[in-house]
Amino acid sequence: MTSEKKFKNNKKNYKAKSAGKSLCPVHGKCGGCQLLDMPYEQQLKKKQTQVAKLLKPYCQVEKIIGMDDPFHYRNKVHAVFGHKKDGTVISGIYQEGTHFIVPVDECLIEDQRADAIIRDIRGLLKSFKIKTYNEDTGYGLFRHVLIRTGYHSGQIMVVLVLGSPILPSKNNFVKALRKLHPEITTIVLNVNGQKTSMILGEKETVLYGKGYIEDELCGKTFRISSKSFYQVNPVQTEKLYGKAIELAGLTGKERVIDAYCGIGTIGLIASDKAKEVISVELNSDAVRDAIANAKRNGIKNVRFYNNDAGVFMRQMADAGESADVVFMDPPRSGSDEKFLSSVITLHPKKIVYVSCDPTTLARDLKYLTKHGYKARRVIPVDMFPATEHCETVVLLSQQKPDDTIEIDLDLDELDATSAELKATYQEIKDYVLKEFGLKVSNLYISQVKRKCGIEVGENYNLPKSENARVPQCPKEKEEAIKAALKYFAMI
Structure with a gap:
């Protein structure tokens, strides 16, 4: 039976399953295709429901993109x-x-x-x-x-x-x-x-x-070696990457970072619509393939770096560099907090997150939306028919004033300003202690805030009398506090 006929008769086969039969003789033994005997439309509904439930706090989920023929992919x-x-x-x-x-x-x-x-x-x-x-x-x-x-x-x-x-x-x-x-x-x-x-x-x-x-793939030719990461479903990959680049809204003027770039797929595909692409990958074999792929396609506006993407972006931020869009396509375990904090530090206008696990995606969105970003669009793509896995692409952009909910607060009573509400003094202290091993006081934090042009409560941490001697924040602690302010997107 051809795959096309199998697809057309899927509903019939599902009924046969209830009588003890299955499309596959080892179904249930290998554990690979949990949803094989479920009609494909039902598979899509199940995945749509799962993604929508997990990501409901962040954004309305659009309709899942399925396959015409979900076999032998x-x-x-x-x-x-x-x-x-x-x-x-x-x-x-x-x-x-x-x-x-x-x-x-x-x-x-x-x-x-x-x-x-x-x-x-x-x-x-x-x-x-x-x-x-x-x-x-x-x-x-x-x-x-x-x-x-x-x-x-x-x-x-x-x-x-x-x-x-x-x-x-x-x-x-x-x-x-x-x-x-x-x-x-x-x-x-x-x-x-x-x-x-x-x-x-x-x-x-x-x-x-x-x-x-x-x-x-998407009009570009890619070299694939034995150890290269390359999406396993070519039909759906074109749809997935097409959506990712569409969500980025590139106009030809942007500086783009392709984190977890692998053999360079997303970055090279996006290169036609971007001014510059910076692709970062820790695996040296993948970087070699990526460079060969750029040459093979005659692409000259992409640079490749063999480095940890999180470390690289933090170095960019420290050097005063910036990016308009960050594409991130992490493994199923998602991104760790260290990597996500580096994205926040770099503070791109948009983040396009390609995820292969909605559970870890929900966890990472919680972090990103707490640190100045808002999920704008969420699109599931069924990359793995017959299995419980689902790919999702998400567009996040910097939070705007009109994205917030207005509530009445008496700032005089709180002795804080709207700028301070991005991170509490305690959060700044905790960050400095964790990252630099230094203990800092509220006084030092307020001094550094004033130096950075952040409004602090009028009488906050000022001396009680005119003759009181006020200790000044040491240089080492000042730099650590500034790093915390950058981390919490306050400067």
């Missing part, structure tokens, strides 16, 4: 290899939460070409008498296969992950695999000799082809 496929007690070679995926291999011949969300290659590699292992790796004993050679496919280019990379660098009859094995699948454009041998849950090791050798593939 994954362009990155991983299979773990093992064997039964009788020696039969098996391949599949780990059962959720375990290292028990669930044999899989065809997965309904994976690229079908990849599944066919994995099945034939399984047969070649038997022919070439190559032993699969045993996690318990540490013996054996063949551990995993990773396949990456180009949606538009049709290029295919096969990564053979072994426990040691020696593949018996290497040339003949490669020749036999290419004879079965001439569509393969490169084959890489990756060595992972560690007892680890990580799939790939550090050392790699190219057995055939260039060692990478290329694919097109």
Whole structure:
């Protein structure tokens, strides 16, 4: 049955599920496709409801963007290899939460070409008498296969992950695999000799082809290596990134930062509409791919930095630099408070947050909206049909006076001004102690505020008599207080 027919008959299949049948013979065993047997429209409603509930305090959630055909969308496929007690070679995926291999011949969300290659590699292992790796004993050679496919280019990379660098009859094995699948454009041998849950090791050798593939995304060509981060659903990625750049509202005059840039996708796609793009990534392999991608596309207004994005933005702010838009696309765990504080310190006009977990997104929005930003638009995009995961893109911009709710406060009684309400004296003290290990007094804080042009209560922390000697804030503490004022967007 074609994927199109499967999609059209999804409702019918859902009824069959209630009779004990499923679209997938291992559904419920592998744990990968929790919603596979739910009609697709219901999947979308479920995700829409989840995102709307989590993000209700921050912004109204727009309609989720779904797929026309929610099958066989994954362009990155991983299979773990093992064997039964009788020696039969098996391949599949780990059962959720375990290292028990669930044999899989065809997965309904994976690229079908990849599944066919994995099945034939399984047969070649038997022919070439190559032993699969045993996690318990540490013996054996063949551990995993990773396949990456180009949606538009049709290029295919096969990564053979072994426990040691020696593949018996290497040339003949490669020749036999290419004879079965001439569509393969490169084959890489990756060595992972560690007892680890990580799939790939550090050392790699190219057995055939260039060692990478290329694919097109939003009109740009990208080089993808074995370790590159690249979204697994190319159809939906174009919609997701298109929305992210649309929300940024670029006019050609902006300075843009692409934090967590990976191989440079968002920044390079946005480069046509921005004056300048600064892309930052900690992974040096990804940075090399990103630079190659910029050259491949003839893009000259993007600069790449191999650095921690949070540290980099704080350095920019300290140097008096600024940015108009920050794109951030963190891992599923979201961003930590240290990174978010660096965004606040840099104080861009807009933040475009691309999230793959609405729960951690809600947590991060709570922080950002407490520190001078307001969520303007929220758009869910279904990047992972049949699973419970959902991608979301959010536009935040600096809070404006008309975004606030007016309430009556007697500032004389509070002995504070509207500017002071951005952060209390205690919050400033706590920040200085945490970041610099210094204790500062209310007196020192008010002195620094006055120096920075922040209005302080008329009689606040002034001496009680004209002859009283007032200690002056030491230089070290003054700088620490100024850093706190910047952090809380008060200067």
